Amino acid sequence: ATKTVKTAATPVEDTSWMFHDIVDAKFVKAHMTVPMPENVMIVDARPYKGKYIKGHIPGAISIPFSQFDKKTNLLPKDKNVLLIYYCEGVKCKLSHKSAKKAEKLGYKNVKVYAKGYPEWIGLKGNYGSLSAEHVAKQIAANNTVIVDARPKKPKFDKGHIPTAISIPFSQFDALNGKLPRDLNTPVIFYCGGLKCRLSHKSAAKALEMGYTKVAVFAKGYPEWKKTYGASNETVQVQAGEVEGSIDLERFKSIIANNPESIMLIDVRDADEFAKGSFKTAVNIPIENLEPKIKGLPDDKPIVFVCPTGARSGEAYYMIKDVRESLKDVYYVEAEIDFKSDGNIEIKKPK
Structure with a gap:
């Protein structure tokens, strides 16, 4: 008679805990x-x-x-x-x-x-986002380079995270020599908060250069200021106004009553602009602005906008450098929320 050999049954894995999608x-x-x-x-x-x-x-x-x-x-x-x-x-x-x-x-x-x-x-090209507490720990441990990707004027000079170095994204290629030589040094980029792309674009460039430990602090300086205060502010804001910024109430009134009286330039990327902006705004992404400055009209004031004042502030200083003769130039220093239903919320910066 042939013997039947019992084999251990392969345990069936219980997958009932797994989600269906x-x-x-x-x-x-x-x-x-x-x-x-x-x-x-x-x-x-x-x-x-x-x-x-x-x-x-x-x-x-x-x-x-x-x-x-x-x-x-x-x-x-x-x-x-x-x-x-x-x-x-x-x-x-x-x-x-x-x-x-x-x-x-x-x-x-x-x-x-x-x-x-x-x-x-x-995965290649990916990076993580950190919280303010972790950034503070990294600063205390003194083994990380913190990079402010916002414009040096007025943002970095007005206040930044302690120990941060300034490498504005628009000058990344010119200033990337300020990054550490050792590609394994942890580097954290930050900018003007969750609506600001500068830190993400800088992180992508650092990864392309071969840095292996790249992260962003996506909530950026507004969150740092909220959590730890702005004890390192180096410049007092004059008369309640940052240099170059337009008075917020004045800006709201122009948009509501006489929008054609200014040239309004939205310096966000084209895909952000496509989702909604001010009716009279034209889109010139900050990275494409410099060669177009010479052709900007001088017959009415120019006002730059973006969601946080980071890119628009950079546009203001770019004009000051490239075409000093343009006197009537401003930017909106505010948190601007371009909602998908067409509404636009303008708040004073935190």
Whole structure:
């Protein structure tokens, strides 16, 4: 008689905890912009202190799974917004559990980036975003170069993160010799907050140069000032006005009553401008401005705008350098939120 040999049954892996809609890094990248679009939210489901502050996908907000129920107010009001959850890799269940909870709340477009942050940070060309606490720790440890990507005048000179060096993005190629020689030195770039692209563009250039430990502090100087104060401000703002900036109330009144009386130039990138701007604005991205300065009209005041005053301030100083004879030139020093419904919110800078 033939003996039947019992073989150990291959254990069937339980995948019931996994979310039903998994996406890859390419999908995540395709839905990220600076600023983040209103119809997309990337959510980091890992612990805030242990993981998020040390590095997260740029643009992601922190809702640790353990605090999901307490933080539902951070989720978008619109249930059709694309929600992308991630955590610490394929064995981490936090993003899957969070996604299931979000679906129960009625969100209709929920995805999980299952390979999560470990894969993200290992992919060529990618970098992480840090929190203010982690930047402060890095400064204390004294082993990191902090780079301010905003214009030197007026932004950096008016106030910056302690120990930061100034390499404005528009002068990156000319000034990149200020970066450390050792390509393994950690480098952190920052600029004017979540709507400012300068730190992200600088980080991409540093990665191209071969730097291996590149990060951004995406919330930038406004967040630093809010958290730690602006004790290092070096210049007092004259009479409530920054040099070159237009009085905010005056600007609002011109836009409301007589917008044709000024030449309004939006210096954001073309894709940002396409999503909405002031009706009379023309778009000249800051990187394309210099060769066009000679052709700008001198028969009416010129006013530059961007979301934070960083790029528009840079445009103002560029004109002062290139075409001094243009006297009636200003920029808007404010937080400007160009909303997708066409509304524009103008707030005093924090």
